[in-house]
Amino acid sequence: MLKRLMPPLAVLLMGLFLIAATPHQGWLESYWAKPVATGGSEPHDWSDLERDMAPEACAQCHAAQFNAWQESQHSLAYSPGLIGQFPHLGLSASNGCLKCHAPLAEQRLPDMPQLHASLAAKLKQPLGFDREYDMDAPRLPLRHAGVTCAACHVRGWQRFGPPQRDTGRTGPVAGAAHGGFTGSKKFSSSQFCASCHQFPQTYAINGKPMENTLVEWQQSRFAAEGVQCQTCHMPDRKHAFKGIHDAGMVRKGLTFKPVLKGNTASLTITSTWIGHAFPTYVTPKVTVSMLALDRQGGVLEQKAWSIERRVAYSNGWQELSDTRLLPGESRVFTFEHLPQRAASVRFSVDVVPDHFYKGVYQGLLADSQQSDAKQLIERALQQADRNDYQLYLYDEERKANEAH
Ligand code: HEC
Ligand code: HEC
Ligand code: HEC
Ligand code: HEC
Ligand code: HEC
Known part of the structure; x- marks a missing residue:
């Protein structure tokens, strides 16, 4: 409650x-x-x-x-x-x-x-x-x-x-x-950009404020190389400010390497062109999943991992986990011991840009509210749901001599 x-x-x-x-x-x-x-x-x-x-x-x-x-x-x-x-x-x-x-x-x-x-x-x-x-x-x-x-x-x-x-x-x-x-x-x-995209250090939760974008950038190679927020978010001074809500922008920042070999599937994700943690805020949630499929496309077994920073309030703000990718970082997600009958593996990455806010909206809707505000929050929740997207999808067949 x-x-x-x-x-x-x-x-x-x-x-x-x-x-x-x-x-x-x-x-x-x-x-x-x-x-x-x-x-x-x-x-x-x-x-x-x-x-x-x-x-x-x-x-x-x-x-x-x-x-x-x-x-x-x-x-x-x-x-x-x-x-x-x-x-x-x-x-x-x-x-x-x-x-x-x-x-x-x-x-x-x-x-x-x-x-x-x-x-x-x-x-x-x-x-x-x-x-x-x-x-x-x-x-x-x-x-x-x-x-x-x-x-x-x-x-x-x-x-x-x-x-x-x-x-x-x-x-x-x-x-x-x-x-x-x-x-x-x-x-x-x-x-x-810092005045709105960076909180002071005094509000750190487990060492990091909830908005820490400038500091993450300062600690990255991009700062050393003189690549500013504007270089990526306002190329040629354009005012589009694309970010986590734009699949094309996010794809530009990452590389994916799927491998299926013997009984093991793995997906390596590398943050190649993101000047801060991926994602920088506590609000988005990114899910990496691998599905072992049979010949008819039925799901035999699946594994999923999340890339996000989770915080919750109990006795002050606590960080529950932080699995975000730092600039330049590579992470390998591995599905070992694929089922014998698996004929292919589906690799996918899904993004919920407004994950944290959805929780806020659901909480507000559960409390009784004045009606104008309630209608607006309902609208916000619908919009937040529409913002979800699939970032990456790739199917790989298992070689005949590997599947049984
Ligand atoms: C320090 C600057 C700052 C302050 C102060 C701030 N916000 Fe935000 N807010 C942001 C940024 C930056 C984003 C975008 C983050 C993202 O995309 O995840 C955002 C996103 C949001 C969103 C989701 C997007 C949208 O507009 O629907 C909501 C809702 C929101 N803020 C509500 C609030 C409320 C309520 C307050 C005051 C209690 C507040 N914010 C104060 C910077 C701020
Ligand atoms: C969030 C802050 C922000 C907002 C909002 C914003 N701008 Fe800018 N604008 C900038 C920054 C920063 C630059 C310089 C970018 C750079 O140096 O790479 C810039 C550059 C410009 C330039 C120079 C462009 C050039 O090609 O030389 C003009 C003109 C301009 N903005 C007008 C506008 C207008 C008109 C709006 C509203 C429709 C607007 N800006 C909204 C931050 C903003
Ligand atoms: C009647 C036309 C007109 C209107 C309206 C107008 N501007 Fe301008 N603006 C200009 C001209 C002309 C320049 C000079 C361009 C130059 O010499 O490089 C300029 C220059 C600028 C620059 C500097 C660009 C640079 O190179 O750094 C900014 C920023 C700017 N305007 C913002 C605004 C904003 C914000 C508004 C609205 C609140 C606005 N302007 C309304 C005509 C206009
Ligand atoms: C006056 C405060 C303010 C300033 C200054 C500002 N921003 Fe923002 N920015 C916001 C807010 C608030 C949002 C969230 C808007 C929303 O969705 O409600 C946002 C959203 C964004 C997003 C979109 C994030 C997403 O979720 O997709 C990007 C990218 C961004 N800002 C980049 C910049 C850059 C780069 C600069 C500096 C040139 C800058 N901002 C300066 C307040 C600001
Ligand atoms: C090397 C390019 C690069 C630089 C430098 C960079 N960004 Fe980003 N930024 C991205 C990419 C790509 C994304 C989309 C992936 C993501 O959300 O992390 C992004 C996403 C964002 C978002 C969306 C919210 C979120 O949770 O990720 C905001 C806000 C943002 N950047 C602000 C900034 C600010 C402020 C700076 C400077 C301190 C900055 N960025 C520097 C590439 C860059």
Whole structure:
């Protein structure tokens, strides 16, 4: 019972972590002081379009970034699974969540009526964003845009970005809109992503915080070779931010070597192009399985292993196990003593990207809840189920002289 109620609290703690993590020295730390300030006195010589913080407004001039971003998890961060937990969390904890999910000052929830209005609006929201959106039509409040363009690029009206593409210029750069921009190399470094993808060490469970992506990267060969988060997640500065929810991305990061010899089947999985543990969070679950099949395809015997970091709450957070693959690591999964009658072996790897969250949602649905929130959580659970996929499937026949 305790366990079932605890996962939402886990996520609550994440909100609190950030409060402790922000005040530090350095350009990036002040850039990422939260909530993120875009405002200040309005530049009166700007057009309405330049003043508009909605991603659809940026899209009018930055179509390529918008098109990629709207397909990314960042655009979905103000999600049913997040806001469906808000009534249960209350206003202050909900704003704690927004530090990563919708971090702009304008995106904060001012009061409980706004919080409830947000749930109702989300239930009616047409899906996604549209570049062709009528800019004058009424729009949802900016918080619905999640981790939006301005969260990463705007401070006090000013645009910040990487060094200018063709010239490599940094510092103030003149431009045809929004008073130009300020170029900084910090945009191309892994540290830029840390504010939302790394918890402080003080919250470690068995030595490792629940989000430890930057530290995992720092300990990998990729850091030594200068391969940043952006190199893999924003190749050529593209804004797709693909990760565990994209089978193609995950396949790029791993190699598989199935072997069937005599009475033994083995699958070697190597993490070749992942700059952190596979997977980096406690939320996904990866299952490796091998099925011994008879001539008709019937299952004679099977073995399964999981690749995941499991944590649970009992008397504080405990790590139950950690079988994730570190960068560069190779692991051999072996099925010995195959049944005599086995005619072939099926090797497969399946991914449940939102495994931990499904548990959270099921726990919330089991408790009685206010109806808007309940509908959103039901929607989140359905979406989480749709996110499951098969990463790898390979059948190998046993050689005639080996099967009996
Ligand atoms: C330190 C930054 C941070 C904070 C604070 C934070 N989250 Fe998240 N959250 C993330 C990241 C990063 C992911 C993506 C992880 C993944 O894909 O497994 C995520 C994913 C999620 C998801 C699953 C994806 C989705 O949007 O449906 C839910 C639900 C969620 N968070 C809820 C919360 C709640 C509730 C809070 C506040 C109690 C919170 N988060 C606070 C960073 C944060
Ligand atoms: C009216 C057109 C227009 C609109 C609207 C607009 N921009 Fe720009 N933006 C430009 C131009 C022009 C440049 C200068 C490009 C250059 O000189 O390299 C620029 C440059 C930038 C840069 C710097 C790129 C680099 O090389 O580092 C960023 C970041 C940026 N804009 C973000 C935004 C964001 C975020 C929004 C919405 C809140 C936005 N812009 C809205 C036209 C626009
Ligand atoms: C303002 C906070 C914030 C910053 C900064 C940020 N992210 Fe995220 N990121 C999130 C949140 C929140 C999610 C989860 C969104 C969701 O699904 O609800 C996420 C999701 C992702 C995912 C998708 C994971 C998946 O489950 O498939 C990737 C990849 C990612 N971020 C990479 C990056 C990189 C690379 C950077 C730096 C260039 C970065 N992020 C900067 C908050 C942030
Ligand atoms: C999670 C943070 C994040 C979000 C959200 C985000 N960007 Fe970026 N953007 C970056 C980073 C980091 C770079 C630089 C990447 C690099 O140096 O490899 C960048 C680069 C750019 C550039 C320069 C591109 C070039 O080719 O020179 C523009 C323009 C830009 N972003 C606009 C946008 C717009 C418009 C949106 C919203 C549709 C957006 N960004 C959303 C982090 C973000
Ligand atoms: C060498 C390429 C590479 C580098 C460097 C890299 N990643 Fe990844 N990342 C991947 C691949 C491939 C995946 C998909 C497999 C997986 O989920 O681990 C991924 C997955 C993710 C996910 C999905 C969530 C999860 O549980 O795995 C997030 C979030 C993420 N990366 C963030 C980051 C951040 C932040 C950095 C920098 C500190 C970074 N990545 C550096 C290749 C890379």
